Amino acid sequence: MKRKDFFNLAAILFGIGGALHLLRFFRSWDLTIGTYDLPLWASLVIGVVAAVMAFNGWQMGRK
Numbered sequence: 001m002k003r004k005d006f007f008n009l010a011a012i013l014f015g016i017g018g019a020l021h022l023l024r025f026f027r028s029w030d031l032t033i034g035t036y037d038l039p040l041w042a043s044l045v046i047g048v049v050a051a052v053m054a055f056n057g058w059q060m061g062r063k
Contacts (some may be wrong), residue, residue, distance in 0.1 A: 004061050004063075005061075006061075007057045007060040007061035007062040008057070008059040010053075010054075010058070011053075011054045011055070011056075011057030011058040011061060013059075014050045014051075014053045014054035014057060015050070015051070015054035017046075017050050018047045018048070018050030018051040018053075019047070019051075020044045020047075020048070021043040021044075021047035021050060022043070022044070022047035022048075022051070024040070024043045024047075025034065025044045025047060028053055029042055031043070037040045037053075042043070052053075
């Protein structure tokens with residue numbers, strides 16, 4: 001896989017993951033992993049971090 005393709009694929013995956021976490025935050029969906037309930041604020045943080053990583057991956061893929 002070429003470097004450019006890798007960064008574009010990573011940007012797409014991080015973008016989807018970040019969008020789902022932000023959607024969960026704004027729609028107040030519950031997320032339970034085993035017996036642990038993930039707090040909504042964690043999805044906001046994860047969503048923002050993933051969005052930044054997606055943007056950086058997209059920028060790196062353009063080079």
